[in-house]
Amino acid sequence: MSKTDANTTLQELKNLVDKFEQERGWKKHHTPKNVAISLCIEAAELLEHFQWDEYQRNDPDGIADELADVILNCLNFANQMDIDITAAFMSKFERVQKKYPVELFNPANDNSEEYFRIKKRYRQQGDKKEDKK
Ligand SMILES: [Mg+2]
Structure with a gap:
């Protein structure tokens, strides 16, 4: 059975990348x-x-191939840094859900103004944090 998102865990992919790196002695370079x-x-x-x-999908295989390169490097990075991707993702996702509360957005309406207002507010808060460094 070939691997798909539906039947493969992140840990399995991390293990594949780790084995690949180990077998080639690349960890010292990566x-x-x-x-x-x-x-x-x-x-x-x-x-x-x-x-x-403007958003052309004229090379879906090439796009998937580049996405796979990005994911491969994400998995490798997580291995190198001993990051649990799911735990990190869930922590971030919970913060994103709070940042963009569902009550403020209605898919039936265009909420672009609200979206950009929140984005701008967080960017300004980020700028203030940067000023304190
Ligand atoms: Mg590439």
């Missing part, structure tokens, strides 16, 4: 900094598929 750089480069390669054109 420091968290180097993997984070690779992650950003792969994210840029994903973005290249959308450069110049």
Whole structure:
């Protein structure tokens, strides 16, 4: 049976990446900094598929391939940093849910103003935090 999202855990994917790295002796080269750089480069390669054109899906296999590169680097980074992806994701997701309370948004209406008002408020709070450093 081939692996799909429905039958594969994140831990299984992390183990695959870990085994791949170990078998090749790449862990000494794949420091968290180097993997984070690779992650950003792969994210840029994903973005290249959308450069110049308004959301064109003319290369779905290429897009999926670049997304896989991003995920591979995320898994590798999580392994290097000993991050439990699900725990980190759930912690972040709970904060995002509080940041954008469902009561403020109605899918039947355009809530762009509210969305951008909240985004702006958080950005200003972020700027204040940066000023204190
Ligand atoms: Mg790539």
